Amino acid sequence: MWSASIQHDLARPGGLRRRLSIPNPVNFFRLSKAFEQHQAALSIEWNKSPISFTKPNLNLASGRGIAPDARDRASPRVAARVGARYVLHTDIAQFYPSIYTHSIPWVLHTKAVAKSSIGNMALVGNLLDKEFQACQQGQTKGIAIGPDTSLGIAELLLSPLDQRIMAECNVVGGCRFIDDIELTFRTLSDADSALTKLEALLSDLELQPNALKTRIEELPVSLDSNVSTSLRGNLPPDTNAAQSQWIDYFNRAFAVAKEDRTAGVLRYAVAALSGVQPTTWCWSTVQQLLWQCITIDPGCIRHVVDVIAINRLRGGLVPDVDLAAKAIDSVIRTSAVSGHASEVVWSIWTAMYIGFQIKLDAQNAITAMDDALVATAAMFAGTATHVFSQPIDSRLWRSWLQQDCFYQEYWLFAYEAYRRGWFPNEVAASQIAQDPCAAFLNNSGVTFIVDNAVAAYVPQRAQAGGGGGGGGY
Template sequence: MSTAAIKKRAAEMRLRKLLRRGYLPAELPPPFTSDDFAASAVSFAGKWDAVQIRKYWTAPEAYSIPRYGDARRKLALVNPVNQLYVSHIIAENWRDIRARVARSKTSEFKPEFSTHSGGRAITGVDFDGVARRRARLLSTFGRYVKTDITRFYPSIYTHSIAWAILGKAHVKTNHHSMAFKSHFANHLDKAVGAGQEGQTIGIPIGPDTSRIIAELIAVEVEEIAKLHIPDFENRAVRYVDDMLIGLDEHETSAAVLSGLSLALYEYQLELNADKTGTFGLGCPHTPEWIHFVRTFSLTTRASQQRDDLDSFFEHAIFLADQNKRENALLFAVKRAASFNLQSQNTEHLVRWMLYCARRSATCLSFVAEHLAAVHGSTPLPDAEIHAYILQQIPIKAAAGHTNELAWLLFWAREISLTVPASAMTHVMALRSSVVGMLTLDLWHKSLISGALDFSFWQGFANEAGLKSEMWLIAYEATRKGWWPKSQNTDFITTHQFFADLWNANVEFYDPSKKARKRVTPSVLAASFDQGQSLGSSEYPF
């Protein structure tokens, strides 16, 4: 096989990975899939006109997930036409991109294409490496300043993508030249913008391609920071947009932060004052909560396990309250799922899990999937679970909390819980394909009692709908024939892009997919024993 053929095959493999395991947000319930799309991606990339895609402006669906307290983050379900083009550019030019990000000596995020069959397409942060380098900063300097970038992904100026690849000065000087206009850096800028209706501020949170783009820009910020902060590479560590910088004995954090601010300013970014602080000598030192959660030992005696569970969760809740910006309670719930409980104590654990899901919305998706996975094989307090789901559906729908609502609907589907139509009033008005597809799935399984009005969602089943944030339900519900009223399919079958998806039998929702086995206690226990930080998010706050 020739060198060119080998490179071509490698690029095709990268494209399929980016679209199979790096496209849709990992936070979606299991039925949402891009496997079919990835399988045909190479064919689509070879057929679709890149110039036409750059002109095909679409809106991504916003998928609201909880962060901490009342704070939330909006993930994006980018239109597949635009996301394929972004992924294709990165896959084709990966060697150049990897060389750019590999220059960083401070980053503990080294984006590479994962060789594992599970998980995301791109490898994640080395949190153990962060911990080691943090200890080194304390031993070498005694103090360090910790900060991050304010709303990193939403603040990125898309034109700065080209700056990060070619250099800001070069782009400013040559942006009218044909060489620049035809360069992949310029095409990547345009491709990202087209997938968000031409917006030049912000990149979508969710796709792995955005993680790569963000790292490109962060590395360039480092290059500028080295000009303003002496010995920067030897005393800094960064993971995504979080940064720790060691402080010399007589150095102030303000002096270091000033240099970092100057570097960020070059890319129209700002430091997050709310998450900036100095740690080490002269500062209060509090223990890490993760150690307690990871090392807690539950007695094997059934009569004492309830007391142990009470103690564990009471301590975990206290630690979560002391660390409000971290998902301590989610870690605790995952750890508890790995406990070797006697069967008579399972209901007690489930009640604590339900309370944690009420107290912290970040816990709900895990609780839903875990309890759905063990349903039927483990004795559970079904009446209490049913009451919780039915109470929370209208509450989350009224608040527009699409992530929690999606998992509640999925949970109801998994345990065959019938949902009254009266609980769905606010659900039916949400601009969310994720919620819409799960609702249609429940309806087709006769798990909704009473009449529902699907006219709002079906109103997007047209050519304009395929460009809107409701593209997924416009395509998917029509393809499946799930609309309660007859629907013409011509708007898809004659479309310049979506017709190819239709003809290739691409589907983005697989109703056969169930709660994943990866949430079983044995898997969780092994992960914690290996020191993995389950549930950590690499998305910048």
């Protein structure tokens, strides 16, 4: 059985977008089960790399099935550059969307064996290949960006490649973070030879380096982002910062952001404030500066809300509801018409958490959006809170509720509509209640919405004690 994944448009710095995929739970369960059953074979491949710092790690405390170790990137780079004079940096062009699912059995069993054993599900690679295809309506080109299984496949493909590069080239040191690769060398000719070898190995997997990010440089080269280096020294003191210090900090952040719009400067600048507590006297100005950031980079919304939440929880500082509503209204009006879904979902969350109503014009823009997560968030907000002044309705969203809707691109919205009683006539006509998988999930109490999210929400940095300023993002 094949199903479609939800496609969700995610904001990236500099006006760029990333298309995330959320697989159907039925097919994703089958895929995850295959990973679990063949964990030993996969782990052997994952552990081949001597330079990967994103090896899948079973950590029950992480909140994910498999996740990479949390490491900074500067320290591995420091170690890799000792004794070297040149550094090769590259990443893979459109990595996850370019992965060919048939390359999974190629790596696990060799191309010759895989091609002579097509359809043999006793081979782990063929089984994983089949289940990945089933998650994306049979497509063999590309895998979802986001799920833990995709990290597992990234390491499956690249760890043996790392092993060969380190064994066959004159490499001094190296480090890899998913598809971001850095290798160091004593001579320029060694670096050139390694790049040629790397290109050939990637070509065997039908992948290629990103030409815009591939370069060989003579050391010294910066170890860390210029963004963090530039802003870290200007961070306001943890307590009792003067208003002028807050203005100076954001003035610097705005200037750096203007110089490099693709670096996520404002996201870093806002997230770094999680351990800085404004005084009551400065709080109004701080909020104005924070909300200004989301107009420049709407991807800052979640970080801005977290900073406001932390100061409400720790210092009892009350958010300016009118100011928040004005800023969010502007984001929704701009983002909804462009189909920028992640900004709208975070805007709905902000209205729910801070407690203000979204204006009718913005509401109408939301109900015209072709995105399952926007629709689900809006319907939940409209029934669980008083975010909207009028009941939510959308002819477009009703049209998604057809036969087999649980296996189409809007499966999450269809399932929650069935579970929560939204659009009952259309849900009944879709016959989703007669689908054994959807009925099983519903009878088991499964939902993809955290019902008490607003009341229970505590930002992660507040849970961890927050520490001092300078946190990343």
